[in-house]
Amino acid sequence: MKLRSLLLATGFAVAATGAFADGHGIGACLITKTDTNPFFVKMKEGATAKAGELGIALKTFAGKIDGDHETQVQAIETCIADGAKGILITASDTSSIVSSVRQARDAGLLVIALDTPLDPIDAADATFATDNFLAGELIGAWAAATLGDAAADAKIGMLDLSVSQPTVGVLRDQGFLQGFGIDLGDPGKWGDETDPRIVGNDVTAGNEEGGRRAMENLLAKDPFINVVYTINEPAAAGAYEALRAIGRENDVLIVSVDGGCPGVQNVADGVIGATSQQYPLLMASLGIEAIAAFAAAGTIPAPTEGKDFFDTGVALVTGAPAEGVPSISVQEGKDRCWG
Amino acid sequence: MADRQDTKEGFEDALKSAPETIAAFEDRRTGIVHRIQHTLHTTPALVPLIVLLISIAVFGVLKSSTFFTPFALTLILQQVQIVGILAAAQSLVILTAGIDLSVGAIMVLSSVVMGQFTFRYGIPAPISIACGLACGTLCGFINGWLVAKVKLPPFIVTLGMWQIILATNFLYSANETIRSQDIEANAPFLQFFGTTFEIGGARLTIGVVFMLLLMLVLAYVLRHTAWGRHVYAVGDDPDAAALSGVEVSRVLISVYMLSGLICAFAGWALIGRIGSVSPTSGQLGNIDSITAVVIGGISLFGGRGSIMGTLFGALVVGVFTLGLRLLGADAQWTYLLIGVLIIGAVAVDQWIRKVSV
Numbered sequence: 001m002k003l004r005s006l007l008l009a010t011g012f013a014v015a016a017t018g019a020f021a022d023g024h025g026i027g028a029c030l031i032t033k034t035d036t037n038p039f040f041v042k043m044k045e046g047a048t049a050k051a052g053e054l055g056i057a058l059k060t061f062a063g064k065i066d067g068d069h070e071t072q073v074q075a076i077e078t079c080i081a082d083g084a085k086g087i088l089i090t091a092s093d094t095s096s097i098v099s100s101v102r103q104a105r106d107a108g109l110l111v112i113a114l115d116t117p118l119d120p121i122d123a124a125d126a127t128f129a130t131d132n133f134l135a136g137e138l139i140g141a142w143a144a145a146t147l148g149d150a151a152a153d154a155k156i157g158m159l160d161l162s163v164s165q166p167t168v169g170v171l172r173d174q175g176f177l178q179g180f181g182i183d184l185g186d187p188g189k190w191g192d193e194t195d196p197r198i199v200g201n202d203v204t205a206g207n208e209e210g211g212r213r214a215m216e217n218l219l220a221k222d223p224f225i226n227v228v229y230t231i232n233e234p235a236a237a238g239a240y241e242a243l244r245a246i247g248r249e250n251d252v253l254i255v256s257v258d259g260g261c262p263g264v265q266n267v268a269d270g271v272i273g274a275t276s277q278q279y280p281l282l283m284a285s286l287g288i289e290a291i292a293a294f295a296a297a298g299t300i301p302a303p304t305e306g307k308d309f310f311d312t313g314v315a316l317v318t319g320a321p322a323e324g325v326p327s328i329s330v331q332e333g334k335d336r337c338w339g
Numbered sequence: 340m341a342d343r344q345d346t347k348e349g350f351e352d353a354l355k356s357a358p359e360t361i362a363a364f365e366d367r368r369t370g371i372v373h374r375i376q377h378t379l380h381t382t383p384a385l386v387p388l389i390v391l392l393i394s395i396a397v398f399g400v401l402k403s404s405t406f407f408t409p410f411a412l413t414l415i416l417q418q419v420q421i422v423g424i425l426a427a428a429q430s431l432v433i434l435t436a437g438i439d440l441s442v443g444a445i446m447v448l449s450s451v452v453m454g455q456f457t458f459r460y461g462i463p464a465p466i467s468i469a470c471g472l473a474c475g476t477l478c479g480f481i482n483g484w485l486v487a488k489v490k491l492p493p494f495i496v497t498l499g500m501w502q503i504i505l506a507t508n509f510l511y512s513a514n515e516t517i518r519s520q521d522i523e524a525n526a527p528f529l530q531f532f533g534t535t536f537e538i539g540g541a542r543l544t545i546g547v548v549f550m551l552l553l554m555l556v557l558a559y560v561l562r563h564t565a566w567g568r569h570v571y572a573v574g575d576d577p578d579a580a581a582l583s584g585v586e587v588s589r590v591l592i593s594v595y596m597l598s599g600l601i602c603a604f605a606g607w608a609l610i611g612r613i614g615s616v617s618p619t620s621g622q623l624g625n626i627d628s629i630t631a632v633v634i635g636g637i638s639l640f641g642g643r644g645s646i647m648g649t650l651f652g653a654l655v656v657g658v659f660t661l662g663l664r665l666l667g668a669d670a671q672w673t674y675l676l677i678g679v680l681i682i683g684a685v686a687v688d689q690w691i692r693k694v695s696v
Contacts, residue, residue, distance in 0.1 A: 036509045163670045203670055208613035209620040213418055217664045220411045234617065237519060241614040245535060262516050269520050
């Protein structure tokens with residue numbers, strides 16, 4: 001009795017799945033670093049909505065934690081086996097994933113890197129991403145313009161992502177320094193600049209706890225830091241707590257990148273001076289459209305002119321616009337924020 | 340009848356010629372090395388204390404201008420407070436020859452419960468905090484019940500619970516951060532542990548004081564109460580403990596529940612430290628706390644070590660982290676040296692265990 005009903009149920013489920021797959025035809029996969037970070041949650045939201053609209057069967061995968069490479073490899077293998085037409089991926093390990101990506105492309109899938117370029121960037125068919133260097137440049141230029149003459153003897157604390165120096169972190173860091181007017185060493189890594197205005201670099205893991213700790217470490221080096229670059233808004237919130245603990249929260253300019261809703265709210269409250277906003281929802285929905293176009297006509301999306309990836313845009317959000325630096329208001333930032 | 344009386348008298352006579360000293364191991368080994376080994380065996384917190392003092396001295400000499408300031412020295416306390424509180428919970432479990440991989444997860448879930456109960460349901464902060472503390476204790480109870488009653492290995496139980504609790508945390512919170520500014524405006528009591536006060540240029544927080552008091556109270560309880568001795572007895576040999584009348588499973592469950600409660604307090608302290616309620620923090624709490632416990636000289640085989648050692652162990656990690664950063668070393672060097680310390684600490688532990696006195 002039990003066995004029979006189980007068999008019946010299984011048969012029914014298989015039939016249902018078959019019907020489902022037949023109805024849609026085109027399959028696509030979204031593989032993110034984690035499914036807990038609001039950034040990726042928003043990405044998934046964008047992809048799911050667009051897939052529903054275009055009638056694409058979307059499967060989503062995510063690593064357990066940021067840096068979980070194995071799960072992403074498994075996900076790619078699953079997608080190939082599943083006969084999907086394309087994969088959207090934000091890679092945890094941008095160079096190690098390349099061999100799996102090649103397998104997928106050899107099997108005839110379109111692979112688009114979202115948010116994080118692969119290493120090398122042409123390992124994917126296309127990259128839909130924020131120009132992270134530009135994002136950094138905007139906040140650097142804003143900080144320099146806001147300080148005015150004082151920029152010449154600023155004391156800068158750099159709160160980076162992690163010691164392994166992933167590309168995203170390097171691009172934002174180097175962009176900020178360039179925008180601020182500091183000579184870069186090797187633009188491929190941070191921490192090799194010799195400008196005395198930089199007090200030091202420390203790593204935050206991109207969260208509040210790490211942001212506070214890193215800020216404290218830099219303050220121990222030099223308590224008079226007055227400009228703080230942060231890799232993202234949670235790290236900025238942590239840095240602010242460290243500054244508040246010693247009563248210096250009002251003398252320091254904190255800048256950041258991301259444009260998440262709590263981050264934009266922090267710009268409104270004056271915790272963060274300015275932040276560069278990126279658009280994960282757009283990346284994902286454009287990605288799904290590209291897969292649909294590829295499945296229909298075999299077209300591969302072209303990069304933005306002058307860049308080796310498709311730029312999904314970035315905007316500086318601040319309540320105190322600086323001359324010569326284009327920005328949007330906090331209200332516009334709130335309307336377009338994620339997470 | 341007469342015989343028995345004779346025998347009795349006969350025994351007493353014989354006793355007079357017997358040696359009067361109590362049975363004891365004869366210790367033939369002397370010399371400085373052995374004496375050190377013996378001292379370390381009786382006072383297990385000594386090794387981490389020595390390492391701590393040496394590392395403070397070394398960094399003090401190398402970087403005296405910034406390291407020997409009240410700011411830097413109290414900063415170390417602030418930076419280790421969370422790991423220190425978690426390590427206190429971890430110590431209790433490890434003393435019973437167990438391990439708790441879920442400490443960080445319990446901490447985060449408890450802090451999320453405190454925050455979300457306040458902001459999502461509008462419950463007054465003190466009641467939400469009580470709910471958060473109850474949540475931590477409940478997680479601990481589940482761990483303890485599975486270990487003591489279902490007889491599953493602690494490693495497996497807490498490995499599973501770690502995943503379960505973290506997933507619950509993300510599902511429940513939707514990974515939404517509650518911002519520091521909102522907490523400050525609406526429920527400042529959540530940030531109670533972050534309240535700072537100054538003593539002679541040194542800036543301390545309630546969280547730091549809580550960590551220190553917690554260590555002292557636990558040190559007293561473990562050493563001077565029946566429950567504390569039972570914890571050691573269960574860790575040393577559960578069968579022997581059971582035979583001497585210790586209710587092993589009750590002790591185990593109480594240890595895991597207390598550990599869960601302490602983790603929940605760590606969650607409250609975490610809100611004070613980072614200002615906000617962030618579901619992504621504390622992911623490495625289990626590894627960091629085990630590191631502090633091991634460097635603190637508590638034996639992973641259970642039944643040996645002292646909670647003060649854990650405090651010193653946590654401080655050693657803090658001193659290394661800040662000291663190396665002030666010297667401008669790459670952060671990887673910190674991890675490398677902490678790895679060396681862990682292995683060194685266990686090697687020293689093995690060496691001390693060879694003492695038979």
